[in-house]
Amino acid sequence: MHKIIALWAHPRSMSTATERIMRERGDLICLHEPFMHDYYVGQGRDFPGFEPVEGHPTEYDGILAMMEAEAASQPVFFKDMAYYVVPRMLEDVQALGRITHSFLIRSPLASILSYYKLDQGFTLEHVGLEAQWRLYEAVRAAGHEAVVLDAETVRADPKGTMRAYWARVGLEYREAAFDWQAPPREWEHVSAWHEEAMTSSGIRTADAEEMLRKEMEFEALAEEVPHLRDYLDHHAPFYQKLSDVALKV
Numbered sequence: 001m002h003k004i005i006a007l008w009a010h011p012r013s014m015s016t017a018t019e020r021i022m023r024e025r026g027d028l029i030c031l032h033e034p035f036m037h038d039y040y041v042g043q044g045r046d047f048p049g050f051e052p053v054e055g056h057p058t059e060y061d062g063i064l065a066m067m068e069a070e071a072a073s074q075p076v077f078f079k080d081m082a083y084y085v086v087p088r089m090l091e092d093v094q095a096l097g098r099i100t101h102s103f104l105i106r107s108p109l110a111s112i113l114s115y116y117k118l119d120q121g122f123t124l125e126h127v128g129l130e131a132q133w134r135l136y137e138a139v140r141a142a143g144h145e146a147v148v149l150d151a152e153t154v155r156a157d158p159k160g161t162m163r164a165y166w167a168r169v170g171l172e173y174r175e176a177a178f179d180w181q182a183p184p185r186e187w188e189h190v191s192a193w194h195e196e197a198m199t200s201s202g203i204r205t206a207d208a209e210e211m212l213r214k215e216m217e218f219e220a221l222a223e224e225v226p227h228l229r230d231y232l233d234h235h236a237p238f239y240q241k242l243s244d245v246a247l248k249v
Helices: 015-025 036-042 060-071 093-098 108-118 129-141 151-156 158-169 185-193 195-199 210-224 227-244
Strands: 004-009 029-032 076-081 100-105 146-150
Touching: 004 015, 004 060, 004 129, 015 029, 015 076, 029 060, 036 060, 036 076, 060 076, 100 129, 100 151, 100 158, 100 227, 108 210, 108 227, 129 146, 129 227, 146 151, 146 158, 146 227, 151 158, 210 227
Parallel strands: 004 076, 004 100, 029 076, 100 146
Antiparallel strands: none
């Protein structure tokens, strides 16, 4: 039986671009947000722009079983939102131990700003960093390793960061992962959310003033939508906790 590697993310954290790097390696079975089908279909929630994949399991246990079946032939990588499986996975001893857990974080100021542009009705839970921290704590409390990546570190040095990340999760370095080809068909059911990752040829590096612009934009938006500041204040401590243990390159 092969590895099952999870990248637990939060919305607008550059997770799809990171997933694309993993897909371009060419040696992994890659699944795009499989637990979305449980969170939205199985649990009866609405989500704009989401079209379920026909035949995809829609319950937590069925999704885990699907991964195990795939891992019989090849290592599996999947990217997902931590809040899809929290609190369910926090006490799932088997899943906590079977999966190789990693986490991707991004400044909640930037991710909230980006999320609002796509869905103005998102909730406090959907910011996602609290669920990541709770899952990270559960993995560590169960005695397992967990790797945390910061999106800005990936953007600053994609090859160096991913080399270090792959070493931590037991994968060899593959240069081909940074030469992006045609986007995967698996993203078609959520294409409106991942346009940049689908049309880009690689990770876009940040310019020196980008975060300052985002801070100014967020402050202006928060004057009109005050609850976004509450969302930021709630999740900022969880981001800081995860940032403190993030991979340094």
